[in-house]
Amino acid sequence: MKLIDQSLVVKKMGGRLAKNQVFKGIYLAATLFSLVVLAILMFRIFTQGYAYLSWDFLQNFTSYVASRAGIKAAFFGTIWVMAVTIPVSLILGVGTAIYLEEYAKKNRFTTFIQMNISNLAGVPSIVFGLLGLTIFVRFFDLGRSILAGGFTMALLILPVIVVASQEAIRSVPGQLREASFGMGATKWQTIYRIVLPTAVPGILTGSILAFSRAVGETAPLLVVGAFAAVRYLPDDLFSTFTVMPIQIYQWAARPQEDFQTLAAAGIIILFIILIVMNSIAVLIRNKFSKRY
Amino acid sequence: MEVKTVVKDEKTMRNNKPADAAIDKSIVYKTDNLNLWYGNNQALKNIDLDVYENEVTAIIGPSGCGKSTYIKTLNRMVELVPIVRTSGKILYRGQNIFEKTYRVEELRTQVGMVFQKPNPFPKSIYDNVAYGPRIHGIRDKKTLDQIVEQSLKGAAIWDEVKDRLKENAYGLSGGQQQRLCIARCLAIEPDVILMDEPTSALDPISTLKVEELVQELKQNYSIVIVTHNMQQAARISDRTAFFLNGEVIEYSNTNKLFSTPDDKRTEDYITGRFG
Amino acid sequence: MEVKTVVKDEKTMRNNKPADAAIDKSIVYKTDNLNLWYGNNQALKNIDLDVYENEVTAIIGPSGCGKSTYIKTLNRMVELVPIVRTSGKILYRGQNIFEKTYRVEELRTQVGMVFQKPNPFPKSIYDNVAYGPRIHGIRDKKTLDQIVEQSLKGAAIWDEVKDRLKENAYGLSGGQQQRLCIARCLAIEPDVILMDEPTSALDPISTLKVEELVQELKQNYSIVIVTHNMQQAARISDRTAFFLNGEVIEYSNTNKLFSTPDDKRTEDYITGRFG
Amino acid sequence: ACGGGENSNGNNNSEPKTEEQGEKKLSGEIMIDGSSTVGPIGEVVAEEFNAEHPDVQAPIGVSGTGGGFERFAAGETDISQASRPIKDEEKEALEKAGIEFTEFKVANDGLSVVVNKENDWVKEMTVDQLQQMWSDGGAKMWSDIDPSWPKEEIKFYSPGTDSGTYDYFTEAILEANDKENEMTKAATLSEDDNVLVKGVQNDKNAIGYFGYAYYVNNKDSFKVVPVVNEEGKAVEPSDATVEDGSYNPLSRPLYIYVKNDSMKEKEEVKEFVRFYLENASAMAPEAGYVSLPQDETDAAMKAFEEATK
Amino acid sequence: MALANGQSVRDLIKKKKSKNSAGNFIEKAVPYFLLFTAIVSVLTTLGILYTLIVETFIFFSQVPIGEFFTKTEWLPFAGDPVYGILTLIAGTLLVTVIAVIVAVPIGLGAAIYLSEYASDRVRRIVKPILEILAGIPTIVYGFFALTFVTPLLQQAIPKLSFFNALSPGIVVGIMIIPMIASLSDDAMSSVPNSIREGALAMGATKFEVAIKIILPAAVSGVVASFVLGISRAIGETMIVTLAGGSNPNFTFNPTETIQTMTAYIVQASTGDAGYGTTIYYSIYAVGMTLFVFTLIMNVLAQYISRRFREEY
């Protein structure tokens, strides 16, 4: 049964290998492109902002005098808001994903939820701000508080966490579930001990992307009622507050050049928060990620 | 749960029952006119088959005849395939496992399973074996250590892995993985063990060990084993069922089935070059 | 690529060479002092082993002894495990496959492989078989149809799947999946076929078919087969190598190895209860 | 920090507690929101006020003049800053909510018209010329305004259509002399004034306008256009000309609106507003704006006394 | 199998079982809790829809719906306002299409590189670095577009206006690269290695494995990443506000200045428009249009994902 001409196969091999190499180059270039853009961005920000980086910058509240302005209130505001956003969005997001992938029957209701979630991903952040203002600030009477801001942010980033987690859960091989059920494990035990640990890397990728976005968002919090100039630290979840991107935005909009430099310094701090936060997530992700 | 059904009922006279069923042995599993479909494709047809306590029941038959499907039905694992429909009854210790109120987790705790493809968890070797006991509430480190060691020994893999218990199970060879899965199953000391070609990936020595293990476990447990190896079926089983195209062609005492089969098709199959 | 190495070289005298190597058969694979480590764990030790054209070479040995590792080295699949290091040489048709400039894709096109665990692609049955020809540039629908049919027939699965060629391969039973993988491998008509326990998931009839196929393929191809089934090795292979703990303990003519093994350990292994 | 110097009492530390100090030991939260234009003035005031009353929390929001009034009407804020006077609809909403308020002027802003540094032809412009230039269907080339100017396309840079600055410019220039012109469609609009600055800096044929602060802080990088005022004199925007009103019609006042109840019931709000009005003149320049003339400051103080009686 | 203390595991398990009523409770409660979490997302959507719909109705009582969908001018602030949403849709489409042209090939390319070519170490280092791109505040991107990308583009295209659709489109694309790259990489990486091995063993090159085996197997995750990325691009505000200008302009020419639906929402809601004006209601009408816009895209994506998904 000689249907394949080996000499032809060998002849074509060169072309295929070349194609492989070319595409490897293209894919590498795609990766490098992103890295280069990041490097340019970083470089521009650092050269502009490093001069204002100092201990004082972290220790001081904002001021109308650029040289003594600092990021303290915004820094802590961001930490507080994230402390609400991260757990709330994780619980809601991963919970929804588990529900949809493991519990829900594939019926119209699930399709409806699914549609909802993907759709939320495309709603502009400022509309979430309007929602937060109507619901959390006014309806639940949380006022212009960290809690209201944190909840709004959590809803904003929910879709990314849900969709990423769903994909991760879906790609856990069925035979692992079978093995666990076969031992008499209950559904929840199987999910909690087998499915989730296996899906952790994917869930974390979504979370990293989502949290990163939450750290950098301005518009929804402005609408919800975060302030722009705050000279005290929040003392509980009901405090008024500001966050770093708002502070940065405020500074960047000032006419004085010094404040724009200040904004750059603020961005550097924001980067640092981002990198610390992502590193923690990446460490966890790496711990859990293996191919099978 | 402890209701014992004595064999001597009207069913004894049916065709598919072993002719010389030990009268006083209790039935663990009673399958009653079971039909199963994957979508529109019928994979099991009118299965009647009793599994007896403290016996090894072997299931043989050509590839695709429904052996895996059948034993996956015994612990309702087959339900994980969404398109599956069943009709008929399976009584486990007298209770119909298809009943709505039946607790499938309890069933699966009492009925261990070893799959056709080795499927360890992406965890350490230790955690793979300790998984079962842990989910059933055993937390004590010492007890777990003991269970892990005994189970791995039971599955004839202890010596190979005792120094790498913390390593990922995916670093094991195919046969090692399969024995690990057997160990994992033993760790919860089930009442019945379902084995889907457990030794197909094993070398003769490990196979021997597993077969010896099966003989030993038989004292306390009931075992259903799917195998392609007819010598194996002959060596270790008390009863053998021959499946063909989703039907039980013949089910009887192993000696009888291999020496004087009733059905021409059984004879053809077992007297193939490998008979 | 067509350099033929005649056996009569200084290596012939080495221990691990079959004593009665056919003098005028050409060597397909020449393994020369191969060592392989997974991290710090040595899995293969000083392997010297020649594979001859138009012969079936069987590899036997207990689980975890390095059989899979060895045949995965023959087509350099083992390199996919990042922690693997090798030393020594493997010559395929006279060329060292470890050389930097060696085209591993070409090697793998000429050397087909069937894995221990069936691993069909998540595609239709048809596309699984057509994958190989397609990547090698065969686009013609008619030719592809022919190839698919022939390959599936070759792997003794055509009758079972001919009506569901467009269905996903994951709906097949374990044994069907394995035969599909064999068909997939046949579809590119390789020069050498490496088989890692290809029949362990198969029933006797399919096993018989695959064995017959192997005998038939031998006319045109060279085959290396890992098996736990010693009867199988005895039945179908021309030469047999016995592996133990990563070493080749004995490699000789199959008849010789099974009747009068040189090494005590070989004897022990093959005269186990299954010998 | 001239504001700080004036207001922090250097003797406070050494002196024993005076009656006045005891009375001034304030705490509480003052909610301030509204115009992003006026925001910086509020910031200066709050910072200096904090120097005296560290326990008072006075966060400044920048929801915009309109957004600020919405929150003001919802009862969420004590003080609403505005870059324009309150509109009738907004007044109505406040009335409906039962909120009484007082309006105070706090500073002046001089909208500055600028051209590129290399523009050597524009010496001054009249309101009519500006109107002709910026109106929809008006001039396209510089030469359309004055034949001696080059035959080059004018590039317009304007703040976004929904900003107070745009509104004011439309009112003062485009709708001057009872006309109803709309702004030219050729204008490049941006929500960010710094972006306009960059635009004019980089474009030889550009003309743009924005708040005084953006002009002052980039004085050297473009040329300001003197605008002929009501008295017929071409005047450049400067601290002096805006303060004394000779830079018109492009000077606009900036306001704060305070809820009367807050001033009455919350001591800290009252003190804050007093502090605001007393020091606005000194502090407005810190934020890039121009102080009110003395008579207007006095009027504001009087209104304050009235409201807190 | 008896343990050291003489007990058998079987008895031990039975004993634990009888005590374990908490476990039973959890088992029953968990699905309800999870359902609750899922419902939160539905409520969020309903909340958003509610906020949008009521005000949208008021808007259409003031502006004829026909005008809204047919006019090609968007001049809400003019003395005689015109509301032609096509203008904003054109702006949104333009920016989104440019972003997709940038992000999909680059993101997917990077994903394939990371999952199929890069060593595990490289992957572990590069992936998190890429993800930083997703967290850069959008104003930073906005200024990057304005002060870096636009001048760069102006050198290549002299006719490019200072504000244009091209530059923010590219930068929005850059912003969503990590979303596509990282999520697609995850999807492809979770295809079992045995499948990869099967293909490589047939002499397939890595390229062929990636394109013909891995990508189809991972299609559901890859499409999901596209949807999230594109959704983000459609919903992005700051970058387009800063670098796109705010001149609504019915054009498909990327070198011209434009306004997107989101940019308008930001402009109108942070700006000076009073509560209760038509402009105020227009925010919601535009929001609603955007909502329908993403809905259509999602339906399409789900269809594609179902159609091409290959189960393993």
Ligand SMILES: Nc1ncnc2c1ncn2[C@@H]1O[C@H](COP(=O)(O)OP(=O)(O)OP(=O)(O)O)[C@@H](O)[C@H]1O
């Ligand atoms: N998930 C599934 N979806 C659809 N059909 C299936 C599925 N699993 C099995 N089948 C079909 O059901 C029939 C019985 O399959 P089963 O796996 O029980 O065979 P088997 O006897 O175990 O074979 P083998 O010895 O090859 O493992 C086969 O025709 C198979 O193709």
Ligand SMILES: Nc1ncnc2c1ncn2[C@@H]1O[C@H](COP(=O)(O)OP(=O)(O)OP(=O)(O)O)[C@@H](O)[C@H]1O
């Ligand atoms: N990916 C891996 N990482 C680390 N060690 C491995 C890996 N794969 C195999 N090994 C080890 O290498 C040794 C040889 O494994 P190999 O898979 O070659 O055994 P085998 O002879 O094929 O066994 P079996 O008959 O059980 O398939 C074993 O000790 C195994 O644990």
Ligand SMILES: [Mg+2]
């Ligand atoms: Mg099976």
Ligand SMILES: [Mg+2]
């Ligand atoms: Mg192996």
Ligand SMILES: O=P([O-])([O-])[O-]
């Ligand atoms: O924020 P403004 O209302 O002054 O534009």
